[in-house]
Amino acid sequence: MRLCDMTMHALHDLLENGEVSSEEITRSVLERIEETEGMIQSFLNLAPEEEALARARQADRMIRDARRQGSAISPVAGIPIAIKDNMCTRGIPTTCGSAILSEFVPPYDATVVKRLVDGGAVMIGKTNMDEFAMGSSTENSRFHPTRNPWDPSRVPGGSSGGSAAAVAAGEAVAALGSDTGGSVRQPASFCSVVGLKPTYGRVSRYGLVAFASSLDQIGPLTRDVRDCAMVMNVIAGPDPMDSTCVSEPAPDYTGFLDRGVRGLRIGLPREYFGPGMDPEVRSLVEGAVRALEGLGAEVIDVTLPHSEYALATYYLVAPAEASSNLARYDGIRYGLRARGSQDVVSLMKRTRSEGFGPEVKRRIMLGTYALSSGYYDAYYLKALKVRTLLRQDLANAFERCDCVVSPTSPTVPFKLGERVEDPLAMYLSDIYTITANLTGAPAVSVPCGFSSGLPCGIHFVGRLFEEGTLIRIAHTLEGALGIADMRPSVAGRRDA
Amino acid sequence: MASEYETVVGIEVHAELLTESKVFCGCPTRFGAAPNTQTCPICLGMPGVLPVLNKRALEFTIRTALALNCQVAEFSKFDRKNYFYPDLPKNYQISQYDLPIGRNGYLDIDVDGEQKRIRIRRVHLEEETGKSLHAGEDIIAATHSLVDFNRAGIPLMEIVSEADMRSADEARAYLNKLRSVLLAIGVSDCKMEEGSMRCEANVSVRPVGASEFGTQTELKNIASFRAVHRAIEFEAARQIALLKSGEHVTRETRHWDDERGETVRMRGKEEAHDYRYFPEPDLVPLEIGREWVESIRESMPELPDARRGRYVRELGIPEYDAGLIADSPAMTRFFEEAVGLGGDAREIAKWMLGELSAALNASGGDFESCPVRPSHLVETLSLIKTGRISGKIAKSVLEDIFGTGRSPEEIVRERGLVQISDEAQLVAVVDKVIAANPGPVSDFRGGKEKALTFLVGQVMKETRGRANPEATNRILRERLAEGTGR
Numbered sequence: 001m002r003l004c005d006m007t008m009h010a011l012h013d014l015l016e017n018g019e020v021s022s023e024e025i026t027r028s029v030l031e032r033i034e035e036t037e038g039m040i041q042s043f044l045n046l047a048p049e050e051e052a053l054a055r056a057r058q059a060d061r062m063i064r065d066a067r068r069q070g071s072a073i074s075p076v077a078g079i080p081i082a083i084k085d086n087m088c089t090r091g092i093p094t095t096c097g098s099a100i101l102s103e104f105v106p107p108y109d110a111t112v113v114k115r116l117v118d119g120g121a122v123m124i125g126k127t128n129m130d131e132f133a134m135g136s137s138t139e140n141s142r143f144h145p146t147r148n149p150w151d152p153s154r155v156p157g158g159s160s161g162g163s164a165a166a167v168a169a170g171e172a173v174a175a176l177g178s179d180t181g182g183s184v185r186q187p188a189s190f191c192s193v194v195g196l197k198p199t200y201g202r203v204s205r206y207g208l209v210a211f212a213s214s215l216d217q218i219g220p221l222t223r224d225v226r227d228c229a230m231v232m233n234v235i236a237g238p239d240p241m242d243s244t245c246v247s248e249p250a251p252d253y254t255g256f257l258d259r260g261v262r263g264l265r266i267g268l269p270r271e272y273f274g275p276g277m278d279p280e281v282r283s284l285v286e287g288a289v290r291a292l293e294g295l296g297a298e299v300i301d302v303t304l305p306h307s308e309y310a311l312a313t314y315y316l317v318a319p320a321e322a323s324s325n326l327a328r329y330d331g332i333r334y335g336l337r338a339r340g341s342q343d344v345v346s347l348m349k350r351t352r353s354e355g356f357g358p359e360v361k362r363r364i365m366l367g368t369y370a371l372s373s374g375y376y377d378a379y380y381l382k383a384l385k386v387r388t389l390l391r392q393d394l395a396n397a398f399e400r401c402d403c404v405v406s407p408t409s410p411t412v413p414f415k416l417g418e419r420v421e422d423p424l425a426m427y428l429s430d431i432y433t434i435t436a437n438l439t440g441a442p443a444v445s446v447p448c449g450f451s452s453g454l455p456c457g458i459h460f461v462g463r464l465f466e467e468g469t470l471i472r473i474a475h476t477l478e479g480a481l482g483i484a485d486m487r488p489s490v491a492g493r494r495d496a
Numbered sequence: 497m498a499s500e501y502e503t504v505v506g507i508e509v510h511a512e513l514l515t516e517s518k519v520f521c522g523c524p525t526r527f528g529a530a531p532n533t534q535t536c537p538i539c540l541g542m543p544g545v546l547p548v549l550n551k552r553a554l555e556f557t558i559r560t561a562l563a564l565n566c567q568v569a570e571f572s573k574f575d576r577k578n579y580f581y582p583d584l585p586k587n588y589q590i591s592q593y594d595l596p597i598g599r600n601g602y603l604d605i606d607v608d609g610e611q612k613r614i615r616i617r618r619v620h621l622e623e624e625t626g627k628s629l630h631a632g633e634d635i636i637a638a639t640h641s642l643v644d645f646n647r648a649g650i651p652l653m654e655i656v657s658e659a660d661m662r663s664a665d666e667a668r669a670y671l672n673k674l675r676s677v678l679l680a681i682g683v684s685d686c687k688m689e690e691g692s693m694r695c696e697a698n699v700s701v702r703p704v705g706a707s708e709f710g711t712q713t714e715l716k717n718i719a720s721f722r723a724v725h726r727a728i729e730f731e732a733a734r735q736i737a738l739l740k741s742g743e744h745v746t747r748e749t750r751h752w753d754d755e756r757g758e759t760v761r762m763r764g765k766e767e768a769h770d771y772r773y774f775p776e777p778d779l780v781p782l783e784i785g786r787e788w789v790e791s792i793r794e795s796m797p798e799l800p801d802a803r804r805g806r807y808v809r810e811l812g813i814p815e816y817d818a819g820l821i822a823d824s825p826a827m828t829r830f831f832e833e834a835v836g837l838g839g840d841a842r843e844i845a846k847w848m849l850g851e852l853s854a855a856l857n858a859s860g861g862d863f864e865s866c867p868v869r870p871s872h873l874v875e876t877l878s879l880i881k882t883g884r885i886s887g888k889i890a891k892s893v894l895e896d897i898f899g900t901g902r903s904p905e906e907i908v909r910e911r912g913l914v915q916i917s918d919e920a921q922l923v924a925v926v927d928k929v930i931a932a933n934p935g936p937v938s939d940f941r942g943g944k945e946k947a948l949t950f951l952v953g954q955v956m957k958e959t960r961g962r963a964n965p966e967a968t969n970r971i972l973r974e975r976l977a978e979g980t981g982r
């Protein structure tokens with residue numbers, strides 16, 4: 001196995017023991033990018049090779065010093081990591097996959113980026129995404145689509161498709177994505193990596209370009225669950241720059257990895273396992289649940305009676321907040337400014353007409369409508385009430401079980417272009433993941449097998465701030481299934 | 497006749513809070529800095545940034561709510577007010593919609609010696625916007641516009657009254673009183689000329705005795721208290737004229753043109769904004785602890801009304817004078833300091849409102865920067881009391897201090913102003929005056945009391961005002977009586 005295909009924790013051990021340098025790891029990743037990026041196109045902006053290597057050498061010095069002093073090194077030290085292009089990076093363009101921000105270079109780092117950089121991570125590049133994180137396939141990027149490393153004719157999922165594809169293809173050892181309705185977990189499922197959406201308020205959103213503020217959460221995309229826990233240890237915790245971030249410190253997530261599932265109860269929501277679920281996806285998920293049962297978990301039936309309203313609620317709340325969050329892109333202060341305007345109103349109109357893509361415009365219009373006076377009570381307020389009911393549903397379920405299980409996505413990865421003209425079909429990709437965002441609950445997607453060679457993920461939702469329980473379950477399952485080492489054979493398939 | 501109609505006024509005041517830093521970031525709030533030097537990614541609304549509430553701004557708003565006798569919300573939140581404007585960095589303003597910090601309060605005002613209670617509907621906290629500068633004659637002719645965001649994000653408090661005022665005079669009295677309260681509790685400097693205090697008036701008229709309100713217009717861009725008064729008078733007259741000619745008042749926003757002295761239509765109701773308010777998801781809802789509110793209440797300084805009452809009750813200052821001093825923080829500080837130095841409170845108030853106010857008015861200064869310090873005034877008053885100078889001399893001494901800042905003792909000594917009370921010295925001057933003015937002397941002796949005033953004046957002239965007036969009077973009478981053999 002090449003260095004670029006190894007897990008972060010394996011590389012961390014090698015770095016700690018001085019058996020390998022960050023420079024070697026980084027070179028390996030850069031070589032893989034050279035081989036595969038032409039086809040996969042995970043990145044919107046790659047760090048110049050010399051810059052990446054310079055960071056790696058700096059990390060090597062940091063690691064050497066720590067070893068000499070006998071102090072611990074950060075789990076991300078010397079590890080090449082990719083960042084979704086909606087997290088601000090000082091001096092490095094942050095475009096959100098949008099023409100309107102194509103020229104935007106933030107003067108500051110997002111808190112998560114700062115924590116990774118301070119920990120000695122080697123920032124390898126900014127990854128592709130659906131414009132402003134709106135989409136489930138990464139085809140809505142204004143620059144180019146990303147391809148699924150397991151089958152380049154298919155999508156990697158979205159909107160963090162670039163981050164998921166990069167980790168799956170060996171173009172980065174780990175990555176950060178953002179999840180507003182499933183945008184970390186669904187691409188994790190499509191690319192056969194681990195994706196965690198932490199509890200709302202567990203990871204600072206400072207520097208994450210907002211899509212829907214009350215739903216957005218940053219999460220790791222990693223090769224296995226241990227890596228996920230290790231990245232969480234670096235990025236989670238209070239931040240004075242984000243008052244929606246809780247003040248309680250985060251626990252050591254690696255401490256949950258090996259606790260097993262004996263005594264845990266897994267809830268199977270009746271509403272999710274009804275007719276209509278793809279039979280192959282169903283059998284993979286049920287197989288995984290049986291495996292957990294075999295390891296001591298108890299499986300019970302639960303009910304989430306308001307599930308059928310979750311998608312509609314999401315498509316009111318998220319566009320409403322987005323319509324407001326995206327109002328600042330008007331050509332006045334930064335980013336794109338349309339030419340040829342005679343007055344400020346036409347300047348704003350033209351900039352926004354040219355700068356935003358069709359999906360973003362669709363959601364801005366939906367959101368503006370839902371918030372406008374006369375419709376607010378019927379739509380937005382009603383959605384907030386349903387949100388409360390969904391929270392209550394989960395709270396009721398969690399009185400009887402420790403997590404709720406489902407597939408991550410109703411299907412395996414679909415073909416590029418297949419759903420571009422059908423937004424409603426695209427929206428259905430998020431049907432299992434959306435409730436976690438509406439309720440703030442933590443959720444994880446873990447690979448659970450392949451259907452005709454295409455990845456499938458299983459999805460667990462936990463109690464608020466109990467990411468540890470999810471890590472426990474996911475890690476146990478991962479050990480039982482033994483598929484975490486599988487990598488797509490993308491190498492050498494350039495221009496295939 | 498205008499008296500067939502009654503004017504109804506409600507006032508909205510925006511006051512910038514005197515915090516060190518902005519409401520959602522750490523930028524400074526100083527006035528007059530070079531454009532865009534007091535900004536950061538947060539107050540510029542850059543992608544990805546989040547607001548974090550300045551607790552001091554919240555405390556100032558609570559303090560105001562308490563001073564205006566409002567109920568302070570236990571639970572409150574911020575909302576987004578969405579509209580597009582080039583000087584609004586995020587194209588939404590973080591404000592408060594349905595749950596303001598304070599509501600249902602009141603402020604008592606005095607108009608023509610009568611007290612009246614004006615109800616306060618709400619007090620809430622929001623962020624200030626930036627400022628557009630148009631390069632050219634006016635906004636239409638400008639070749640380009642520039643935006644200064646130094647002001648963006650300064651905490652701004654909105655105070656909304658009920659439509660309880662019935663005249664321009666009441667509106668002005670309300671604003672004066674509100675300003676004196678805000679100044680007393682130190683939350684705003686209330687400088688209309690610097691834009692840190694702004695007001696809008698909602699004006700309507702109705703037949704006297706009617707219970708329904710008439711259609712109101714909203715007056716904007718009013719730059720001084722005087723302009724408020726003029727604008728309301730103009731607008732009420734305009735509305736009355738409309739109604740009298742059988743037309744109706746249109747609900748609209750009007751701009752006050754101070755130069756032309758009239759209101760001009762800005763936009764109608766049909767063009768009104770749909771602000772699409774919704775709860776601000778980037779800030780956690782506010783749980784305002786009762787203990788905190790009580791500790792703020794306890795730390796509140798004395799408010800103008802209470803202060804005035806105390807001055808009247810305990811110091812014997814006339815009601816009107818006490819009000820003038822109590823309403824001005826600078827005068828209050830001056831007065832309290834002077835009284836603290838052991839001066840006679842009534843004399844201090846009299847001199848402050850008389851000589852000193854006149855001098856300050858003439859020079860355009862205020863009590864904060866007055867060259868005559870409280871210690872100077874107290875010293876001067878004690879010179880009068882001990883008979884070393886006369887009241888008249890005291891005026892000249894204060895004038896001298898005003899110009900030079902020297903101490904009264906020094907002035908009196910150097911200019912030789914000490915009052916002459918010495919009997920022998922005065923008798924000599926009096927005799928000289930009697931000898932030199934046979935006419936008035938015989939007039940007085942013939943029963944014309946008035947002639948004595950002339951003779952006193954002559955003595956004063958001889959002594960350059962230094963003669964003790966009482967002693968001079970007495971000696972003159974004695975010497976004049978002697979001469980007649982009486």
Ligand SMILES: [Zn+2]
Pocket residue numbers: 518521522523534535536537538539540649
């Ligand atoms: Zn700032």
